[in-house]
Amino acid sequence: MATLDDAARLALALPEVTEADHHGNRSWTVGGKTFAWERGYSKADLKRFGDETPPRQPVLAVRTDDLIEKEAVLQAGTKGVFTIPHFDGYAAVLIELRSVGKRPLKELLTDGWLACAPPALAERHMRTR
Secondary structure, eight states, rough: OHHHHHHHHHHSSTEEEEEETTTTTEEEETEEEEEEEEEOEEEEEEEEHTTSSOOSEEEOOOOOOHHHHHHHHTTTTEEEETGGGGGSSSSSSETTTTSOOHHHHHHHHHHHHHHHHHHHHHHHHHHOO
């Protein structure tokens, strides 16, 4: 089980990450690109869930490199990782923090960071890992 503070700590441990407030929610950027953000549900999202209970808040959205990687992440079946119709065609997954383990969360955040980091920074990070 992870918390929003765990996500923040893991994101901020990556090189050159900044945290910002975006419409009352926390987000993390690298090189001017947002790679992870707190994602509440809109009224339309809740309506789409219908009678189904939506994953519990807090939920984190994390970028993937592309739609192929997104599908691979979803197919891996990591507990707490999901998507919603609003994210169809968008290279990002959602994470129910109460359900995901800290190791998978770290991996997902790192992959999101790699998807958005400037290439030279990402390459330096990968060499030092």
